[in-house]
Amino acid sequence: MYNASNRSRSVLALARKPPTRKGPQLSPRKAPTQARARATVDAILRATARILTRRGYDGLSTNAIAQLAGVSVGSLYQYFPSKEALIRALVEQHVAELEAILTPDPSLLGQPLEVLARMLVKAMLEAHALDPALHRELLAAAEKVGVPQKQFIRSRGDVLVRALLEFYAPQLRPLDVELATFIIVGAMEGMELRITSEKPEWLTDERVVDELTTMLLRYVGHISVTGTGRRASS
Amino acid sequence: MYNASNRSRSVLALARKPPTRKGPQLSPRKAPTQARARATVDAILRATARILTRRGYDGLSTNAIAQLAGVSVGSLYQYFPSKEALIRALVEQHVAELEAILTPDPSLLGQPLEVLARMLVKAMLEAHALDPALHRELLAAAEKVGVPQKQFIRSRGDVLVRALLEFYAPQLRPLDVELATFIIVGAMEGMELRITSEKPEWLTDERVVDELTTMLLRYVGHISVTGTGRRASS
Amino acid sequence: MYNASNRSRSVLALARKPPTRKGPQLSPRKAPTQARARATVDAILRATARILTRRGYDGLSTNAIAQLAGVSVGSLYQYFPSKEALIRALVEQHVAELEAILTPDPSLLGQPLEVLARMLVKAMLEAHALDPALHRELLAAAEKVGVPQKQFIRSRGDVLVRALLEFYAPQLRPLDVELATFIIVGAMEGMELRITSEKPEWLTDERVVDELTTMLLRYVGHISVTGTGRRASS
Amino acid sequence: MYNASNRSRSVLALARKPPTRKGPQLSPRKAPTQARARATVDAILRATARILTRRGYDGLSTNAIAQLAGVSVGSLYQYFPSKEALIRALVEQHVAELEAILTPDPSLLGQPLEVLARMLVKAMLEAHALDPALHRELLAAAEKVGVPQKQFIRSRGDVLVRALLEFYAPQLRPLDVELATFIIVGAMEGMELRITSEKPEWLTDERVVDELTTMLLRYVGHISVTGTGRRASS
DNA sequence: AATGAATGAGATTTCATTCAT
DNA sequence: AATGAATGAAATCTCATTCAT
Numbered sequence A, B, C, D: 001m002y003n004a005s006n007r008s009r010s011v012l013a014l015a016r017k018p019p020t021r022k023g024p025q026l027s028p029r030k031a032p033t034q035a036r037a038r039a040t041v042d043a044i045l046r047a048t049a050r051i052l053t054r055r056g057y058d059g060l061s062t063n064a065i066a067q068l069a070g071v072s073v074g075s076l077y078q079y080f081p082s083k084e085a086l087i088r089a090l091v092e093q094h095v096a097e098l099e100a101i102l103t104p105d106p107s108l109l110g111q112p113l114e115v116l117a118r119m120l121v122k123a124m125l126e127a128h129a130l131d132p133a134l135h136r137e138l139l140a141a142a143e144k145v146g147v148p149q150k151q152f153i154r155s156r157g158d159v160l161v162r163a164l165l166e167f168y169a170p171q172l173r174p175l176d177v178e179l180a181t182f183i184i185v186g187a188m189e190g191m192e193l194r195i196t197s198e199k200p201e202w203l204t205d206e207r208v209v210d211e212l213t214t215m216l217l218r219y220v221g222h223i224s225v226t227g228t229g230r231r232a233s234s
Numbered sequence E: 001a002a003t004g005a006a007t008g009a010g011a012t013t014t015c016a017t018t019c020a021t
Numbered sequence F: 001a002a003t004g005a006a007t008g009a010a011a012t013c014t015c016a017t018t019c020a021t
Helices: A035-055 A062-069 A073-079 A083-102 A106-110 A113-129 A132-144 A149-167 A177-198 A200-204 A206-219 B035-055 B062-069 B073-079 B083-102 B106-110 B113-129 B132-144 B149-167 B177-198 B200-204 B206-219 C035-055 C062-069 C073-079 C083-102 C106-110 C113-129 C132-144 C149-167 C177-198 C200-204 C206-219 D035-055 D062-069 D073-079 D083-102 D106-110 D113-129 D132-144 D149-167 D177-198 D200-204 D206-219
Strands: none
Touching: A035 A062, A035 A073, A035 A083, A035 A132, A062 A073, A062 A083, A083 A113, A083 A132, A083 A149, A106 A113, A113 A132, A113 A149, A113 A177, A113 A200, A113 A206, A132 A177, A149 A177, A177 A200, A177 A206, A177 B177, A177 B206, A206 B177, A206 B206, B035 B062, B035 B073, B035 B083, B035 B132, B062 B073, B062 B083, B083 B113, B083 B132, B083 B149, B106 B113, B113 B132, B113 B149, B113 B177, B113 B200, B113 B206, B132 B177, B149 B177, B177 B200, B177 B206, C035 C062, C035 C073, C035 C083, C035 C132, C062 C073, C062 C083, C083 C113, C083 C132, C083 C149, C106 C113, C113 C132, C113 C149, C113 C177, C113 C200, C113 C206, C132 C177, C149 C177, C177 C200, C177 C206, C177 D177, C177 D206, C206 D177, C206 D206, D035 D062, D035 D073, D035 D083, D035 D132, D062 D073, D062 D083, D083 D113, D083 D132, D083 D149, D106 D113, D113 D132, D113 D149, D113 D177, D113 D200, D113 D206, D132 D177, D149 D177, D177 D200, D177 D206
């Protein structure tokens, strides 16, 4: 289904994003080779995530990070040339996790749209259920730090949704694919954001999955087909 | 229709939010009674909004605000006990403006849902078209300053949408009103946010209004009814 | 003779240097209008000079300056946008003092070269006798901070010396004025620097004045003329 | 003439400076006995010189040095107990090179003063032409690190010039040898410094050599003698 | 009421030096 | 002998807030 194991095979033949050009000042300063170094970097990233979720971006100071990570500021700057780079690294790591979840299995493409849509919705919610607070903060922090939000998740979502709309076009009402994609991804993201900040427990609620799936299918004009992945869509 | 002139009459009998008297430290220090004082407060709020949109929350310093407003920092602190209070005041003002736009005319309630839905969508987009950048920044700033996002706009939207869902229930598919309200408002907000930051020109694009209206109506099961406010919904 | 009182009348009709283009980031942040502010600025500049002479450029930290000046770092940055700007300001003040000393009286131009040369040498030494240590440190600091050394004193010296060489040309051996000016000013400066750092007491020693004057006059081929300002030049 | 080959024979019987065994903390930590160690030390010194000229004293960090030298910081500290010691070592090496250039051949002492003076001037300029930038930076760095400038080069120049003044005294005007030596060396150094920083191309210009030689000879009263080393002195 | 000079804690970042491996 | 990860004091600069005038 949706998992990290098939990161390399893309069902829909979506082009992998290029190796992410890195400005010299913004990428991690050195790759930690020794075990100790690896542990340090991990501790720093973990501490950053923790503070971000606990105290928000404003409470995130390099000193605080170092302290919580149990290392010195110097060590932090040994691996990350700046606070910005540190956040970028965290974003990248987070995005990688999300992508692992959101990359569908190739075998799914033959499935009826209802099934696929439900899976997609569920995967999205699950992806955010990992660490909703972190996601929210990273979203805010990323922007300040110059990571365009598009890269964040949407790019993935956009490509995925567009591909689905095109593949299943015969079964759908006539759509302006561009606009529909924009709207679907926008609406989904908005939902996730709202659920995340107001009702995190819904991230794993099947009722919500159903309802969002229904919204999607109805929007694209897929009502007449009988049965969704779980129950009737009306 | 939807405009600032009927700020005082609430079509759908939505409860006015209480006069918002909060903690002693967070509300404006003194009610500006004289005209000059009122002007000063306005200047400060305007300056704050301006800097917020131009340079973001990080570029927003009390000294900069005072300077742009043409007053001294001392004066600023005479009217606002803290930066936080200042932002709260700005948020309140902004919310008031949005509400003015989003409060529908009583006579509309009899109209067919298609018409009302379209108006609602249009009003939402228009509301954000006022100053999308400010809206986005305020959204972020508000959170930092402790204004829960709910209060922001959603509470308004929630009440409104719930009322509509209940009023038009007979024409709709069976819905969990709570959940549907949450989803509709969340999706709409997500859309607005995305449009605002990625395609601001769409805030006034009729195609987008149509598409969102369609999404709404289809979601609530209002498909079979012929014609939306403007054109066929498929 | 040489003093601050005739700063505005330039004997040799030397063009005043233009108002010194100031980059926005490098000039003092605000002109202190209130008396208290003036005092603060003065204290800061004095403290800077003091630390510079006592502990050198490396011992010069903005915190140390503020502390010695008896103000807070914040105040320092209120008037000087950066450490660099602070040093620039100090340099300017110092240069102004030096120029006041080095600007000759118009009536001197008729005098025999021996007299003028001696006065020039004496003035140069006196100028540096003001605060030799500060001069030396400013010279080093200025470079790091981007003040071209030329501006420092040399520009003045160059123009002055060239003018003299041209005016008295008939009495001198044939000279490449350009080269000779460069050499004379360079040699004088080198002397000053060496005296300053190794034998500051010589800055006011008449024997040294005599010897340097002799060197100058002999170099330009003015030996045969009888009598210098004080005694025979050989 | 003046070259590195006769480093061991001192024409004018100038006392060699003692082997320089200073405070225990400031001299190289261990005498590198093995070839590899020698190579390491060389690499470190070369890297230091390089960074010094490329990025100045402020850009000189021990970590940067180690990296450029291709060794670890640890190794650097194995051979030099501190950054200060490292700079001292570099200064010493540089001074040794300069001395090699500035130590005249014994056979020259019989030559007419004009010839010798010209050679001296030329050798001085050539010495600095080796690496003017390095020289300038070392001059500044040395002071910070406590190497008194006297030791730097001047001591050499002083001894040399004093010896010449005494040897040729009969042909010169009556001089206070002490003072004259001080002045000559000071002026020469000042010139070098100025040329180095403002007109490095003049370091090898014969016109400049002539002019400085002329200045020297005229100053010491050697005018009447016909002909300098190259052309007439006026 | 208003002014704006002054405050100072705190943020980011650097770099000489140490020491476990 | 060599490595390079780790240290942490210290430097520059910002900005919300206070208070004497």
